[in-house]
Amino acid sequence: MALVLCPECGEETVDQLVNCPLCDEPLATGQKSEPAKNARLFFFGLAFIGGLGAATLCNMLGYTGWAMGLGMVGLASMAVLILNLFSAR
């Protein structure tokens, strides 16, 4: 049993309840997917910054093959990030 926040009114309640005791908002939908989504955004944001940063570094050091690969990782992460941001609400 864990405490969750109601997505509608922010009331703290237990995750066993189907509806919020205060505003009757259903708790099961949306509430649990949100932290997972934030973690995913964080991960791809990190991959985006890290990938492009490492690609720039490899490029400066003359490892163009690595720079290409890492640049691809960075750009792919950016694409996923943008898709995720636009699908939010």
Ligand SMILES: [Zn+2]
């Ligand atoms: Zn509520």
